[in-house]
Each structure stands twice: as C-alpha cells, then as structure tokens.
Amino acid sequence: MFCIAAAEMLQPTHFYEQHKLVVCLAFAIVGGILFTAGLFVNRGIKARYVAAQAALAEQDRDADPRAWEPFLVFNMAYWGVMVVLFGCILVFLVPTYTKRSKPKVVARAPQPSARKPAAAPPPITNAVVQTNAPLQIPRFKLQGITIRAATRSALIDGRTYFVGDFVQDATVSAIHTNTVLLEWRGINVVLQAPK
Numbered sequence: 001m002f003c004i005a006a007a008e009m010l011q012p013t014h015f016y017e018q019h020k021l022v023v024c025l026a027f028a029i030v031g032g033i034l035f036t037a038g039l040f041v042n043r044g045i046k047a048r049y050v051a052a053q054a055a056l057a058e059q060d061r062d063a064d065p066r067a068w069e070p071f072l073v074f075n076m077a078y079w080g081v082m083v084v085l086f087g088c089i090l091v092f093l094v095p096t097y098t099k100r101s102k103p104k105v106v107a108r109a110p111q112p113s114a115r116k117p118a119a120a121p122p123p124i125t126n127a128v129v130q131t132n133a134p135l136q137i138p139r140f141k142l143q144g145i146t147i148r149a150a151t152r153s154a155l156i157d158g159r160t161y162f163v164g165d166f167v168q169d170a171t172v173s174a175i176h177t178n179t180v181l182l183e184w185r186g187i188n189v190v191l192q193a194p195k
Contacts, residue, residue: 002086030083031087034080038077140170173188178193
C-alpha cells in the first residue's frame with residue numbers, strides 16, 4: 001500500500017524530483033526516532049508487567065514470557081523499522097515529473113494594427129464597366145478562436161490574426177466567442193467557429 005501511495009502521490013511531483021534524497025533521509029531519521037522511542041516505551045511496559053507479575057501468586061502468573069509485548073500495530077519500535085524500510089523503498093522510486101511536463105507553446109505576440117494605406121483612385125478611362133457582375137467573396141476557413149485576458153485571436157487559413165489584421169483583402173473587425181467578423185470591400189463576412 002505504501003508503494004502504491006508513494007507512486008501515485010509523491011513520485012509525479014516536482015518536490016520529489018528536486019528533493020528525493022532529503023525525503024528518503026527524513027523517512028530514515030523519523031524511523032530511527034520512532035524505533036528509539038518505541039524501545040524506551042516497551043522497556044517501561046515490560047518493567048510494569050514484571051512488577052505486576054511478581055506481585056501475583058506463582059499459579060496466577062503468565063506462562064508466556066513475551067505476554068508483556070504490545071500488539072504489533074501499536075508497537076512504536078515496529079513502526080520505526082517500517083518507516084526506515086519505507087525510506088529505503090523511496091530510493092528506488094524514480095521521479096516522473098519531468099516525463100509528464102509538456103513542452104511550452106509560445107504564441108505569436110499581437111502586432112500593432114497597421115492600417116493599409118489608402119490606395120490611389122484608379123485613373124478615369126472611357127472603358128465600359130460591367131455593373132451587373134456578381135461579387136465573389138473569397139473563402140475564409142476559421143479553424144479556431146483563442147480568448148485570453150487581454151487579447152483575442154483567430155486561426156484563419158492556418159495563420160493567427162488579431163483584431164485589425166488583414167486577411168487577404170479583408171480586415172478582422174471583431175473576434176467573439178464563436179464567431180469572427182471580417183470586413184471585405186464594405187461587406188461584413190461572419191465566420192462561424194468549427195464544432
């Protein structure tokens with residue numbers, strides 16, 4: 001039971017990884033103190049038992065010379081030896097904290113939004129312009145939304161964008177919990193988060 005408890009609660013901790021030797025020595029020292037105190041207490045119990053047996057008549061005395069010993073679970077000397085053994089067992093438990101640590105992920109810092117300079121108006125020509133041609137809004141693929149305390153970002157077409165960034169010809173206007181609002185040539189385009 002001690003091995004299972006130590007493997008579950010102690011072995012995967014950062015403290016055990018850093019101070020394994022100190023933990024093992026602490027168990028050994030506590031075990032030594034318990035063993036010494038147990039011997040002292042047992043000596044007092046034995047002295048009282050022998051005095052009580054001497055006061056009894058010969059036929060009333062216990063036949064077992066070890067009848068004075070306390071029950072094993074309540075014997076401090078026994079627990080002293082067990083705690084020392086627990087400290088020896090801990091020597092063989094290898095810390096697993098570093099195996100469970102995950103690599104750090106570094107996110108791209110938000111860059112100050114740089115406004116696109118206003119394009120010069122096209123030169124006026126006498127060319128015929130087809131006015132009924134339908135607008136083809138580019139396809140944007142929203143892959144995820146990240147909301148932190150001060151910043152919000154959206155993963156669109158494999159890249160991270162913040163409010164004010166440009167995605168192709170569109171500007172990221174707002175990032176909400178489940179949607180991203182883009183402005184493309186005066187048209188609001190709403191992207192839904194994947195489910």
